Amino acid sequence: MSMERTRVRMLASIGWLGLLAIGVCACATPQLPEVSPATKRELVSGEALFGTEVAPADPIAIQNTSPEMERFLAPLFEIDSRRERLRQLVRHLAEVGLLNARYDERLTLSAAATLEAKAGNCLSYTNMFVTLARRLGLRARFQRVAVPPTWGIDGDLLIRSNHINAVVPNMRNTGLGQEFVMDFNYVAPESSHERWLVTDAHAFALMYANLSVDALMRGQQREAFAWLKRTLIEDPDNADHWVNLGVIYARAGATDLAEAAFTLAYRMTWRRQSAMAGLATLYRQTGDAERAHYYEEKIRRLRARDPFYHLAIGRAAYDKGAYEDALPSFRRAIQLRPRTGVFHFMKGLALLRLGDDKRGLRGLRMATRYGQVDDYALRYRSDLEEFLDVDADDPNARTIARVSSGFDLYERPGFAETRID
Template identity: 35%
Template sequence: MTELESRAFSVYYDANATLPAAEVFSRRRGNCMAFSALMVAMARELGIEAHFNQVMVPATWQLESEQIAVYRHVNVVADAGRGQRVIDFNFTGYSADYRQRQLTDAEAFARYYSNISMELLDNGDYREAHRYLQKALQLNPGDTTLWNNLGVIYRRAGEASRARSAYLIALQQDDENLSAMANLEQLSRAGGELALADNLSHRLTSYRRKNPYFWYTQALKAYRRGDYTSAADSAENAISIEDLDHRFHFLLGMARFRLGDSDYRGEFRTAMKLADSDVALSGYRRKMDLLGEEIAASPRRERRHPNRAPLWWWWH
C-alpha cells in the first residue's frame, strides 16, 4: 500500500518554498503556490477538472511603511463530478466571502515565478531575482503587482530610476495599486521629489481611510501594544465600513473586554454568528474558554457574495 492510499502522506507548509510540483511531493513541503501546483497536476492526471484560484485575502501587512513586495494567496478549485470543491492547506485565515477568481495557467505560473523572484531577492541575489521576474512578466505583462515587484528589485539593487519606471507602469495600469503607490511615494521622497511624494501620500491616506482593513490593521497594532482604547476606536471604524467581517467584531470585543466594557459580549456573539467556517467558530469558542466566558452563538448568519467560493476540501 502506498502512503497516499494509507493516508499517511503529508505536505508541510513552508512560506519560502516555491518548489516544482515534483519536489513538493518528494520533499513534503511547499507554500500555497507550490502546493496548488502539485494538486492541479495530480487532479488533472486523474482526469479531474481543476484550476488555480486566486483568493483576495486582505493583505493588511501591505499597509506597513516599508518597500512592499506582493504575495497573494492561491488555492485550487476542482470538480470531480459532484460539485466544485476548494483544496487548500488550511482555512484558518481564509473566508469563503473573500473575492476570488479563476487563474489561467499562464497567470498562475507568472505568480509562481514572481514568488521565486522574491525569495531570491530576500537572499540578496538581485540578478536571479530579476531573471525570474522577467519570466513572470513575459507570461502576464498586465499583472500590475509584477511591475511593483520589479520596482522593489531595482530599488534594493540601487537602481532608483528603473524602480521609478516600474512603479509608474504599475500605476498606469492600475491607478489604485496601493503597494506601487506607497513604494513610489517613498522613492520620490528619498529622491527629493517632495511635491510628488506629498501628492502620493495624500492619495494613500484617502484610499486607506476608506479601507476597513486599514483600520483593522491599526486596531491590531494598538491592541498588541496594549492601547485598548485606540484598538476599540479603530475596530469600530472598520465595522462602520464593513460590518460582516467576524474578525472586526471579535477584535472589538477583545478590546472592550480589556477595557472592562460590558458591551464586549455582544461583539463576541456577533463574531460567532458571522464566523464563516467551523475553524473560526471553534477558535472563538476556545478563546471564550480561556477567558472564562460562556457565550452561546446565535444561529450563524447566511452570508452571500457574488463570488462566493464553492465548498471546501481540507488538506491535513
C-alpha cells in the same frame, strides 16, 4: 461534494509602511517619466545594485512528477469515469492526510516536494492538486479569485496577500456541476467575487515571486533579485512583479530605477494601488512633496475604503501590545463591513486586553454571530486561553468560556477533513 476549508495566503506584492503618513492632494496630475527599452533592460539586469548582472535563479521543476506521486496515483489510473476519478483523488488526498497537512505561508514547494513533505503554502497545495489532476487526465487549471486581500506587516514591508485556487472545468454530466473548484481556503470565496483562469506561466511566476519576497524578508537582496528576475521571465506582464522590483531598488536608494519600475507597473493595469504606493513613498523620501501628495491622496482614498487594510494596521498595533492604538482601526473596519466576524473578534480581544470586559465580550459574541473566524481564534488562541485561565467562580470567566466555545480553538491550523457526500 462539500468541503471544510482552511484559510491560506499567497504573497503577491510589497509596499512600504512609510506610506501611512498621508498628505493632502494639492496638485494636478503629475507626469510620469518615459521608460526606454534601455532603462527596462537596466532594471532587470541588477548591475546597478550589485556591480555585475544578476543571473536569474534556476527554474524549479514545479510540476514534474516523482515516483512517490506515481505510487500515490496508481490506484486511480484504472478508473474510467472522470467524475469518479476526481472524487477518488480528493478522497485519497484526505485519507493520506494531505487535506489536513501543515500550512506554512513561507514554504513554496514544487508539486512533488509538497506531496512528500505534506507541507506548503496555498500556491504549493493548489499546484500539487493541479499536477495530480492532470496526471489523471483531468483538465485542471489555475484560477485567481478577487477576494478582499489580506495584509501583513514584516519590518518596513507591507505585504498584500491574494488568493488562488484550482478548477476542473467542463464537468457536465459528472454530478459535480459545471465545474469543480478545489479551494484550499478556510472560508469559501463568495460567488460575487470576480474570478478568472490564468495560465501556468502566471501561476509559476507567482511561485517565484513568493520565493523572491521570502528572500527579501530574510534580508537576502541578491537572492531576492535573482528570483524576481526569474519571475519576470515567466510573466513580464504582471504589474505586481514590477512593483516588487521597484521596492528592491527603492530600499537600496536607486531612486531613478525605482521610479522607472513603479511607472511600468502603473501603466500596465487599472489595479494601480501597489504602484501608486511605491511612487508616493519614493517621492516622499526624495523630497518631491507635490508628487507625493498626489499619490498619497489617491492611496488614502482607496485604503480608507478597505476594511482589511484597517484590520492589518490594527493587528500590527495589537501584536505590539498597543491595544489602545489598535482599536480605531478595528472600529473603522467594522464601520466599513459590519457583518464580518474577524473585525469584531479583534476589537473584542483588544477591549479585553484593556480591561473592558463588558464591551470585549460583546465583540466576541458578535464575532461568533457572523462566524468565519476560527483561523483568527487559532492564531490568538493563547490570548483567549489567558482570559479563560481565571477563577471559575467569576461570572465574567464563565461568560468568556461560553463565548469562546463558539471558536474552534483546539484544532491545529491546517486543512480540515474533507467530506464526500
